[in-house]
Amino acid sequence: MTMHNTPGASVEAMLDDLRTLVEVESPSRDADALTASAEAVAGVIENRLGGRAELVGSAAGPHVRWSGGGTPRVLVLGHHDTVFPLGTLARRPFKVADGRATGPGVFDMLGGLVQAVHGLASLADRSGVEILVTADEEVGSRSSRALIEERARACGAVLVFEGAADGGGLKTGRKGCGTFVVSVAGRASHAGLEPAAGINALVEAAHQVLDIAALGRPEIGTTVTPTVASAGTLDNVVPAEATVVVDVRVESADEKERIESAFATLAPHLDGARITVEGSVGRPPMPESASTELFAMAQRLLPGIEGRAVGGGSDGNFTAALGVPTLDGLGAVGGGAHADHEYLLVDTMAERAALVAGLVDAIRGA
Template identity: 45%
Template sequence: MTRLEAIRLAAQERATVMVEQLRTLVAHESPPESPEELTACADLLDRWGTAVLGRPARRVMLDGLPHLLWAADDQAVLLLGHYDTVWPAGTHAEWPFALTGDRATGPGVCDMKAGIVQMLTALELVGDTSRVGLLLTCDEETGSPASRPLIEDQAARSGAVLVGEPSTENGELKVARKGGSVYRITVHGRAAHAGVEPHRGVNASVEAALHVLAVRDFAADGTSVTPTLFTSGTMTNVVPERAEFCVDVRAWTRQELDRVDGLIRGLTPRLPGASLSFGGGINRYPLQTAVSGQLLELAQLAGKEMGLAPVDGVSAPGASDANFTGSLGVPTLCGLGGVGGGSHARDEWVDVARMPERAALLAGLVELILNPPQRN
């Protein structure tokens, strides 16, 4: 029996424990920007991760929130994930973890608490973790505003980054991800009585509406430009002096994000007396196959040697922290977490029957990175 075959068998023996860990982790709610709940969840993960790696975590406090880092001195591989979810505190009470056959449901079960359980299991299965780092952040769902420098710092000192975000529902890994931008555009007008002398005002709602319609034309094949939030005005009888709208942009290439960024920042007022100000910008450049291709090949080799079903790579429209690490040119592979779907929705689910094999695949990939196969 080969080393990788032994890893697969050992992972399968942990199937029941993995489900119970997932149940416990989902019950530890970790809503965005909630220090009390995030700290309690971090305490749990700190115990689990330290027991597996045999070295203490460094708790990195950023904006009052706890991020967990188990760094390696000579970091050949970084496992990267996040334990925050999109679900507010109290969600688990009304929608608790449930298991029907092999299908587990509950807040954050797929995005990405199953991935965390699989990463910890994979670390148990790897022979030597002295060159493997683990970073679990808690602000990914809000755009990683505080943890981004930490992520980039750890990626820069790593030979490869493996991200425990969910795979597709069919189990494909994610070799490319769209980059994204978010803009908040504020329109400044002038208030006036809407019924008596509207002509004295500068209607910020009208000005904003003109730009909301205009930015849609910045979209191109594969690039989406979507107006989202819109707020304006104070009372029904007042010409609005202020309006604000947000724009979500997604694109497959850095050049496209830069193109749209220039167009949005180039918007000019349409109504006399109106002015515009801009907030936000490019958040994540795309993850591209140039930095993921070799790791996909190693994952496919690991799966083949373990006797697993062939694993493919796909492009995913959503962004993740893999975009940060891949943009640095560090080899990065995403989608190594749970096989499931419905992320951010009430039908979120994960296939627990596949958790052991995915943990084994991740462990096998780490082994091949640490001990590269000889090329003929």
């Protein structure tokens, strides 16, 4: 099994396409921006691969689909939404210097999309390949999950082009992740004249934060982290309402069930206080077993490449949970996801594009 190395994967051409995508800002939940971004993604795909890239409308914005024809064998999966608000590009424009490409979304995950397209472009035969680029991965994939799962089942193997792990490694497992919102209802009163007449939602929330934090079991990979809290209106009013937002990461289905049950049974400490909980572990864990076969193919193509389980979630969590072989972290090598120092290492782009082509050939030949 050999890696492809053809003019179709030229670094200059990839950087041109990366600039095109980065310069169309695509913050999640901005339907107009995401429409423009989807059109740009479709344009790059059609220019490099031919055929027609379909825009699939959704409440979140358009997803992009492309097929090389024939019986579906492998799904190339990514997203074009980014976490950066409109205006970020003016402050942090696309730039290539000192071996790095920088700009909003280069690592998460526009660079991966470009590498995937150029890797596929190096194949004379693209039959059996589908591309799906969604518009809402960064905000939970609620509008795209059903489509992702449908195409994963149809194809039977999934290659996910999220950014690589540290050092360029592939992502062979991911924690399940979710967000919970705990709302506390108390009763307002004057903080000076009759504080005892109120039910202090902030004090109740403080009790809940301690209870929630105690649910974590880091020794087995479960983290439960209160991240955002709000309460109160004025400094002389006993707060009647409070809210706590919690990030949860788990490595097993059993822990997912335990955490969801624990949140559902949270009980108030103060007489008269009421608690409501919203949320779930929305992305199931991606077990390392889901990537075993595909990672072995990648190791044969690129000896020495490492695989590792990571804490962050992706759409690969959904496909792996279906039992569909899934390999993640095939995208850009770099770092700084969601941060101002986000970057992509330019000298790795051709190799990663070639890995795409080799994996597709290996899957189709299996």
